[in-house]
Each structure stands twice: as C-alpha cells, then as structure tokens.
Amino acid sequence: xxxxxxxxxxxxxxxxxxxxxxxxxxxxxxxxxxxxxxxxxxxxxxxxxxxxxxxxxxxxxxxxxxxxxxxxxxxxxxxxxxxxxxxxxxxxxxxxxxxxxxxxxxxxxxxxxxxxxxxxxxxxxxxxxxxxxxxxxxxxxxxxxxxxxxxxxxxxxxxxxxxxxxxxxxxxxxxxxxxxxxxxxxxxxxxxxxxxxxxxxxxxxxxxxxxxxxxxxxxxxxxxxxxxxxxxxxxxxxxx
Amino acid sequence: xxxxxxxxxxxxxxxxxxxxxxxxxxxxxxxxxxxxxxxxxxxxxxxxxxxxxxxxxxxxxxxxxxxxxxxxxxxxxxxxxxxxxxxxxxxxxxxxxxxxxxxxxxxxxxxxxxxxxxxxxxxxxxxxxxxxxxxxxxxxxxxxxxxxxxxxxxxxxxxxxxxxxxxxxxxxxxxxxxxxxxxxxxxxxxxxxxxxxxxxxxxxxxxxxxxxxxxxxxxxxxxxxxxxxxxxxxxxxxxxxxxxxxxxxxxxxxxxxxxxxxxxxxxxxxxxxxxxxxxxxxxxxxxxxxxxxx
Numbered sequence: 001x002x003x004x005x006x007x008x009x010x011x012x013x014x015x016x017x018x019x020x021x022x023x024x025x026x027x028x029x030x031x032x033x034x035x036x037x038x039x040x041x042x043x044x045x046x047x048x049x050x051x052x053x054x055x056x057x058x059x060x061x062x063x064x065x066x067x068x069x070x071x072x073x074x075x076x077x078x079x080x081x082x083x084x085x086x087x088x089x090x091x092x093x094x095x096x097x098x099x100x101x102x103x104x105x106x107x108x109x110x111x112x113x114x115x116x117x118x119x120x121x122x123x124x125x126x127x128x129x130x131x132x133x134x135x136x137x138x139x140x141x142x143x144x145x146x147x148x149x150x151x152x153x154x155x156x157x158x159x160x161x162x163x164x165x166x167x168x169x170x171x172x173x174x175x176x177x178x179x180x181x182x183x184x185x186x187x188x189x190x191x192x193x194x195x196x197x198x199x200x201x202x203x204x205x206x207x208x209x210x211x212x213x214x215x216x217x218x219x220x221x222x223x224x225x226x227x228x229x230x231x232x233x234x235x236x237x238x239x240x
Numbered sequence: 241x242x243x244x245x246x247x248x249x250x251x252x253x254x255x256x257x258x259x260x261x262x263x264x265x266x267x268x269x270x271x272x273x274x275x276x277x278x279x280x281x282x283x284x285x286x287x288x289x290x291x292x293x294x295x296x297x298x299x300x301x302x303x304x305x306x307x308x309x310x311x312x313x314x315x316x317x318x319x320x321x322x323x324x325x326x327x328x329x330x331x332x333x334x335x336x337x338x339x340x341x342x343x344x345x346x347x348x349x350x351x352x353x354x355x356x357x358x359x360x361x362x363x364x365x366x367x368x369x370x371x372x373x374x375x376x377x378x379x380x381x382x383x384x385x386x387x388x389x390x391x392x393x394x395x396x397x398x399x400x401x402x403x404x405x406x407x408x409x410x411x412x413x414x415x416x417x418x419x420x421x422x423x424x425x426x427x428x429x430x431x432x433x434x435x436x437x438x439x440x441x442x443x444x445x446x447x448x449x450x451x452x453x454x455x456x457x458x459x460x461x462x463x464x465x466x467x468x469x470x471x472x473x474x475x476x477x478x479x480x481x482x483x484x485x486x487x488x489x490x491x492x493x494x495x496x497x498x499x500x501x502x503x504x505x506x507x508x509x510x511x512x513x514x515x516x517x518x519x520x521x522x523x524x525x526x527x528x529x530x531x532x533x534x
Contacts, residue, residue, distance in 0.1 A: 051421060053417060053421055072420070073421055074420045074423050074425045075425075077421065082421075089421075091411045091414045091415060091418070091419075093414060094407065094411060094414070099411075101404070101407055102411040102419065102422055102424065103423060105404065105408055106423030108423075148422070150422075151422060
C-alpha cells in the first residue's frame, strides 16, 4: 500500500530558531502515529507545517501522491487534511453550530454533518446555539474536533487534545478518537501522556530538538526506550 | 415644533450617513482596514451614474443597475491588487494606501469631469414632500434614503447571520489563520467583503449625488461624516452604525437649529464627547499602565 502522507527532510523555523530539523516519515492510510516529546521539541510546528499553517523552510510534503509543500492551508483542507490546533482556537463569538458549519467551506462531501458530530459528541448537542466563548474546556475540545471532522478529512492532525482538560473529559475525548481510528481515519496525534499515546497509536515517534530520535511500532518499543529518547538520555551517553 | 422638525430631519439624514458608513464599518469589522478612500469610491459611483444618465438618457435609479455590479468588481479587484498587499505589510500601510487612493481618485475625477459641480436627477420623488404641519415637512426622498439604509443594513445583517458567506466572514474576522485551517479561503473572503463594501459605497454615492451637488473633492468631506458615524456607533457594528449615523445627524440638525453655522459643529461635538467617554472608560487601565512605569 502506498503512503497517504510522505514527509521528506522537512525543516521549519520560527525566525532564527529551527523548530523542525530534517524530519522524514511516511504514514499509510488508516494508520495512527503518536508524536511524543518534551515541550519545544517541535511536535506542534511539525503538525502545523503539514496542515499549511506554518511554512516549511525546506523539504517536501507529499499527500496522496501530490506535492503540497507550497499549497495554501485552505486548499490542503479541500485535499483532505484537517488540524485540531493546540488551544482549540474556536471562533469565540460564533455559536457551536456555526463553528461546525464554517467548516462546510471545505466543500468536501462525506458522512459528517452537524447532526453526526452531535451524535459522536452528545455533550455539545444541547449547546448548539451557545457562543463558543462560553463553553468549558472539554466542550470546546469536542467542538474543535467536530469542526475538523466536518471537513471529512482523510488525515486528521490532533494537537495536544488533553491539554488543560479534566481526566474524566480526556477519557471521553479519547473514546471518540478510538471510534475514529476504528472507522479507518488516518491520524497523527501529539500527546504528552506517554501511556495514552502508546495505547491508541499504531506507531510512536519521539521528537527531541526538532528531530525524530526514535520511531517504531507500538509492539517494538518499550516505555523505557521512549522515556530515554524523550529526555535525550541515550544521545548524551553517546556523546559522553 | 421647529425642534421636532430638527430631530425628524436628523433621523432622516442619519439614514444617509448610515448608508455611507456601513461599507466602512464592514471593512473595519472584517479586516481592521480604515478605508480613507471610501468617500471617494462613493463619489466614483455618483460620477458613473452621471455618465450613464447623460449619455443614455436613463433615470438615475435605472443607472444603479450597471453601477452596482461594476462597483462589486472594482471592490474585488481593489482588494486583490492593492489592499491585500498593504495588509500583509502591516496595520498602518492600508491607511497610507487608501489615503493615496483618495488623492488619486480626486485628481482623476477632476481631470475627466472638470472641477465644476455636477448633480443627479432624483426623479419625480426628488422635490415631493409630505407637509405634516406648517413647520414640519418630510421629503419623500429622505424617507426613501432611510428605507434603503434600513434594507441594506438589515440585508447585510441577515447575510452575516444566516449564510455560509456570513459565517465565513465572521470566522475570518475573528481568526483568519484558523479559518484557513477549516477550509476558508481568507483572501477570497476579504475580497468579497471589500466588493460588498464598495458596492454599498457606490449606492450611497448615487444617493448623495441626488440629494446635493458634488465635485471631485466631495469624497473627503463625506468620508469624515461616515467615519464619525462609525466611531459614534462603536467601531465595526452594523446597527451601531445606523445609531451612530442618526445620532450624528440629529446633533448636526440641532446645532443648525441653534445657529445655521453650527451644523457641522454639533456633530463634531458629539463625536468628541463619544471619544472622550470611551477613553475615560479605559482610563483605569491607562493609569495602571502608567503606575507600572512610574
């Protein structure tokens, strides 16, 4: 099976700071990849570069056989890439329903509709006419995921879903993510919680200072290996 | 009774200011662009209607049929060729760009149409009015203008509230980067907003030409009143703009009631009072900021 997403030697910068360095990986249709790593390791920037919210400084991004490196973000959405950004980034003065329906701009047909989103996230169904600014963190996260789903994505990029949420809510959010994974959606997710990342993803990649320092399928990697890579222990041993 | 007449005329004139100001409010609300060329674009609409009525001998109202779609196209191209680049260069650059545009338009109009005053025929409704009493008469044309202002603002409100374009406009106004991430082409949305704003400006310009004589430099004056209406109404809110236009015009008419020369002064005073009240409301924050430096 050919890869849905190919990232080749990707560089991304914030001014002088190089946040993503020479990252290469492939993702097959239906696969789930978890990105782990410390704050500032470049995980969010990598997701934003794939979604088109951050310009790549070098390298190539190929989606479904097409080079999308120079494509505008809204055209990548039309191609089937959706990002749930860090911090939700809802439109605060639009209602929940309006937030979802803005995403109809993508013009991608498919199974997702406002009602379908409310079926998956029943907690936001009664809030459809409420302004997004008035929602709790969990309700906002559900709306943000729903908004991304409204574009009927083939590739879903999830950035720090559990950030700032109560454990109970995180549990509920992840149950719906598992449904999506079982439904065959291809997912890249950034997750601080290592155990959770390793429980949902087929593959785990650990980032350190902008690079992939460890990558493998769930069965191959142990918690200890990932933890070492997370803190850069092995590399320090090598240089010592 | 004369005071009642002043207020009634003020409300009617406020409708015209609101019509002129709504495009300004729309562009500010969506893109944070203060379009200094807005009055000049309105004036182009008036001159285009003048050309059509002169050469084709059609009524001014019929001339709107080609002028408004033309203005949509002009607005779209204006955004795509000039304002979009200016926006990328920073907040102040669109201000400079549109200021330059104001001067260029005034000079071009002077070149093609001479500095003489022109006017547009308002048809049979123009001189007609309803005599309520010996001191109060209501010109039908002013009522028509207010009704059009209501229709335009109401229509705009409905579009913003209930259509996909409206949702995309509001989403882009709140967070353009995130709007892009859910599939909205922010640049196309901006261009459509400017197209609508320029079309409403042209409509206001044609009505301006029917209510008074105009010359190539009238754009800047009219802009001033539209701008005051937007600020009084609370930047970027549509119904606020209607309220602002009416508040401005009523205070102008009341000023004129006190002394003919106080027409503009009355409006400016209310404008200044609103500005002072706004800055007083934010004064605690300013004082706090100053204390931190002291």
